[in-house]
Amino acid sequence: MTFVTRFAPSPTGPLHLGHAYSALLAHDMARAAGGRFLLRIEDIDRARCRPEWEAQVLDDLTWLGIRWDAPPLRQSARLPAHAAALDDLWARGLLYPCTCTRRDIDLALGAPQEGVPLGPDGPVYPGTCRPAQAPRGPRPQDSHLRLNMRRAATGPCRFTETGPAHARPVETTPQDYAARIGDVVLARRDFGTSYHLSVVLDDAAQGVTHVIRGADLFEATRIHALLQRLLGLPAPVYHHHRLIRDDAGKRLAKRDDARALAKYRAEGATPEDIRRMTGL
Known part of the structure; x- marks a missing residue:
């Protein structure tokens, strides 16, 4: 390879x-x-x-x-592929629209206070907009879309890490996804996609076998490994290096x-x- x-x-x-x-x-x-x-x-x-x-x-x-x-691959040229992946996840009942602002989330969590769990994107979303049943109808175009971790993370998910701080296989359980990561945003109203979704799709499109990036993105890789599994994408090896x-x-x-x-x-x-x- x-x-x-x-x-x-x-x-x-x-x-x-x-x-x-x-x-x-x-x-x-x-x-x-x-x-x-x-x-x-x-x-x-x-x-x-x-x-x-x-x-x-x-x-x-x-x-x-x-x-x-x-x-160079221009990410903006990949927006149709990002939209197709969102359509797939929406049709499978794994996404839901969210209208919460950052202030809404802080109020729901009682932030600032000690004990509020922090995930890769900040405070773990409290599930305010999470529906009891999967939404029906066309995918909304005018709101944030979150990944329903309770439906998406159905088993342990792993990725291979070779960086100096975590040179080992890394596993995340469904309980960890729910408690430590939460329902992350996969589509933003103003972007049409999100970093988490676009990076896994674009890495796969470019045939990337090894992702080399800063240690600040180590925890986010748990999200990326799950998305690769959900979307049937190959899983690269990760190397998270020290930060300058x-x-x-x-x-x-x-x-x-x-x-x-x-x-x-x-x-x-x-x-x-x-x-x-x-x-x-």
């Missing part, structure tokens, strides 16, 4: 040192395995994605010495312009300097 991995940035801001580390690590691992490295532009957030940011992403990656082995942090130990974000690659480039840094800064 050919080793196939990818880097999937969102063009909503500048790439920083954390992005550089993730992209370089995935590129290095693909080349070491004699495999393929792919690029995906995750541009479904139309309100925040900008052509100038996408151009900067491509320029920064090229400057780093990264080369992709096929034309600032001097205070905080994980870098796109708003951290002080760590933007463009800034280092303007100051005369070389790709070898970036590798040294990130521990590569």
